Amino acid sequence: MYDIIGDVHGHxxxxxxxxxxLGYQSKEGHYYNPNRKVVFTGDIINRGPQIRQTVSLVRxxxxxxxxxxxxGNHELNAILYHxxxxxxxxxxxxxxxxxxxxxxxxxxxxxxxxxxxxTIKWFRQLPLYLDLGEIRVVHGAWSDKGIQTVSxxxxxxxxxxxxxxxxxxxxxxxxxxxxxxxxxxxMFMPKDLLVKDDRxxxxxxxxxxWWEPMRGxxxxxxxxxxxxxxxxxxxxxxxxxxxxxxxxxxxxxxVGHYCLENKPLIYxxxxxxxxxxxxxxxxxxxxxxxGEQKLNAENIITI
Numbered sequence: 001m002y003d004i005i006g007d008v009h010g011h012x013x014x015x016x017x018x019x020x021x022l023g024y025q026s027k028e029g030h031y032y033n034p035n036r037k038v039v040f041t042g043d044i045i046n047r048g049p050q051i052r053q054t055v056s057l058v059r060x061x062x063x064x065x066x067x068x069x070x071x072g073n074h075e076l077n078a079i080l081y082h083x084x085x086x087x088x089x090x091x092x093x094x095x096x097x098x099x100x101x102x103x104x105x106x107x108x109x110x111x112x113x114x115x116x117x118x119t120i121k122w123f124r125q126l127p128l129y130l131d132l133g134e135i136r137v138v139h140g141a142w143s144d145k146g147i148q149t150v151s152x153x154x155x156x157x158x159x160x161x162x163x164x165x166x167x168x169x170x171x172x173x174x175x176x177x178x179x180x181x182x183x184x185x186x187m188f189m190p191k192d193l194l195v196k197d198d199r200x201x202x203x204x205x206x207x208x209x210w211w212e213p214m215r216g217x218x219x220x221x222x223x224x225x226x227x228x229x230x231x232x233x234x235x236x237x238x239x240x241x242x243x244x245x246x247x248x249x250x251x252x253x254x255v256g257h258y259c260l261e262n263k264p265l266i267y268x269x270x271x272x273x274x275x276x277x278x279x280x281x282x283x284x285x286x287x288x289x290x291g292e293q294k295l296n297a298e299n300i301i302t303i
Contacts, residue, residue, distance in 0.1 A: 001035065001036050001037075001288075001289060001290055001291065002036065002037055002038070002039050002132070002135060002289045003022050003033075003036055003037070003038050003039070003286045003287070003288050003289070003301075004038075004039045004041060004135075004137060004254040004272070004274055004286060004287045004289060005018065005038055005039070005040050005041065005274070005284070005285075005286045006041050006256045006273075006274035006275040006276055006278075006284065006285050006286070007041060007042065007043035007044075007072065007256040007257065007259075007275045007278060008040070008043070008044045008048070008054055008058070008278065008284065009043055009044070009045070009046055009047040009048045009074075009278055009279055010044070010045060010046060010047055010048025010049060010050055010051035010054045010104065010105075010108075011048040011049070011050065011054065011278050011279075011284060012048070012050035012053040012054045012057065013050065014278065014282075014284045014303060015054060015057065015058075015284065016031070016057075017303050018284050018285075018286055018301070018303050019031045019038070021301060021303060022036075022038075022286060022288065022301060023036070024036075024038070024066075028064075029056075029057075029060050030057060030060035030061045030064050030066055031057070031061060031066065032061070032064065032066040033066070037065075037066060037067060037068065038061060038066065038067035038068070038286075039067065039068045039069070039070075039130065039132075039135075039137050039254070040058055040067060040068070040069035040070070041070060041072070041137060041138075041139055041254060041255060041256030041257075041274060041275065042069065042070050042071050042072025042073070042074070042075060042126075042139035042182075042256055042257070043072030043073065043074045043075070043139065043256055043257065043275075044058050044069070044072070044074075044075070045074050045075060045078060045102075045105045046074045046101055046102060046104055046105050047104060047278075047279045048104070048278070048279065051104060051105050051108040052108050052109065052112070052115070055119055059119075059122055068130055068132075068137070069126055070126060070127055070128065070129060070130055070137050070138060070139055071123065071126040071127065071128055071139060071182065072139045072182065072256060072257065073139065073140070073182045073183050073257065074101065074102075074105075075123045075126060076123075076178075076182050077098060077101060077102060078102055078105060078120060078123060079120055079123050079124055079160065079165065080092045080098070080165065080169070081094060081098050081099065081102055082116070082117075082120045083120065083124075083162060083165055085162065091162065091165055091166055091169060092169055124159050124160040124161075125158070125159045125160075127158075128150055128178065128181045128182065129142070129147060129181055131251075133251070134251055134252075134291065135251055135252050135253070135254065135289060136250075136251050136252070136253040136254070137253070137254045137255075138181050138253065138254075138255055139181070139182050139183075139255060139256050139257050140179075140180065140181055140182045140183045140184035140185075140255060140257050141180050141181065141183075141184040141185050141210040141211075141255065142181075142210075142211075142246060142253045142255075143177070143180045143181060143185075143210075143243070143244075144244065145177070145244070146176075146177035146178070146180040146181050147177075147181070149173060149174060149177035150174070150177050150178060150181065153167060153168075153171075153174050180210075182257075183257065184207050184208075184210055184224075184225075184255075184257060184258070185207070185208050185210035185241065185243055186205045186206060186207055186208065187205060187206055187208050187214075187222070187235075187239065187241055188204060188205050188239070189203065189204050189205060189206065190236065190239060193219075193231070195228055195229075195230065195231075196228065197227055197228040198227065198228065203226075203228055206219070206223050206226045206228075206230060207223065207224050207225045207226055207258065208222045208223060208224055208241070209221075209222060209223075209224045209267070210224075210243060210245075210246070211245055211246035211253075211267060211268060211271045212245055212267075212268070213245050214235065214240045214241060214243070215237070215240055216234065217234070217235055218230075218231070218232045218233055218234050218235065219231050219232070219233065219235055220232040222235060224258060225257070225258030225259060225260065225273075246268070246270070246271060248268050248269060248270060249270075250270060251270070251293075252270045252271075252272065252289070252292075252293065252295050253270065253271055253272070254272045254273075254274055254287060255271075255272070255273050255274070255275070256273070256274060256275040257273070257275055258273050258275055259275055259277035259280070260273055260275060260276060260277060261276070261277045261280060261281055264297075265285070265287075265297070265300055266295045266296075266297055266300075269294045269295060270293065270294065270295060271295075272287055272295050274286065274287050274300070276302065283302050283303065284302070284303055285300055285301065285302040285303075286300070286301045286302075287299055287300050287301075288300075288301055
């Protein structure tokens with residue numbers, strides 16, 4: 001049985017409290033439960049005050065067989081920012097917009113460059129998704145098409161090789177597939193629709209409820225996990241993305257990423273976003289899965 005834990009973002013103390021509440025015991029630098037296993041939904045770095053400790057604990061649990069973890073968009077950004085080729089040249093330009101979200105992580109390893117290098121290598125071993133048979137876990141959105149494309153480019157490898165990263169940066173098909181799994185599905189705004197966030201910045205795209213059909217929905221009803229208001233008029237058909245909704249009979253799927261505050265965490269009975277926006281709310285949550293096909297809100301444990 002599994003305990004799926006949402007985005008931790010460097011909040012080590014809260015993670016330890018949650019693990020203890022879930023019945024996990026401390027052992028040789030990690031936590032374990034002989035009858036259960038944790039699954040982390042990604043985004044274990046950035047934002048929080050104890051990033052190195054958090055990475056160390058999650059990594060130890062994964063390597064000791066007490067947990068699984070999938071890659072989040074923050075881990076992917078760290079990989080893209082720090083990975084270099086044989087000549088020492090970065091695979092992606094180190095632009096400020098890529099560095100800013102990583103500042104706390106960079107500072108956390110400021111005196112331990114060797115440890116940071118090893119951490120990035122470990123991030124590259126994290127899977128982009130997990131299909132555990134009875135449940136599925138992915139950071140952003142489950143996409144059969146995206147998984148098929150990623151599998152073809154992975155070519156049987158279990159980690160992100162530099163050649164894969166280089167292809168991701170230069171191949172639209174692969175980058176779209178990876179981004180769907182890691183960041184979810186997004187829609188572009190119509191050119192004549194002006195939407196600003198609370199900072200006054202114009203937003204040109206928005207996250208959507210990838211598990212539901214989009215036809216006939218309003219922008220407001222289609223949006224999910226956005227920090228700005230969308231209008232309540234119907235999306236023009238020519239803008240509706242061609243995505244396959246998640247089958248209500250498919251295995252339960254758990255995601256993080258969307259930073260939900262005071263919103264339901266379970267959708268359609270088999271989709272659960274377990275990211276409770278820890279940095280804003282101070283809450284960390286887990287879903288205690290006990291074999292049920294239809295997810296139950298009573299199984300969500302929050303501290």
